[in-house]
Amino acid sequence: MRIILDRAKCTGIGICEALAPTVFEVDDNGELVVLSAEVPEDARNEVAEAVEGCPTMALRLRS
Template sequence: MRIALDRAKCTGIGICEALAPSVFEVDDNGELVVLTAEVSEDALNEVTEAVEGCPTMALRLQL
């Protein structure tokens, strides 16, 4: 699975970073950085929670 980020929707709140810190990081400018586009099996649950928890719906999982 891959992570798709809609930068126009992302506000850099950081909920995704809190739920999946090994995959998401909000930088010093408030921009979301996806640390790895490919989601490993180990990170799938936390990434799914982060995608579902995004209040602006800026994140999606793609096959």
């Protein structure tokens, strides 16, 4: 499963980072960094919550 980020939609709020900090990080410039494009097996639930919780719908998952 891969994470797809639409940078044009992302505002760097950081909800994804709060829900899945091992996969997402908002850098010092307010830009989202996806630390692992492939979703780690042990983080699937957290990443799914982060994708669903994104208020700008900037994140998607692809099989």
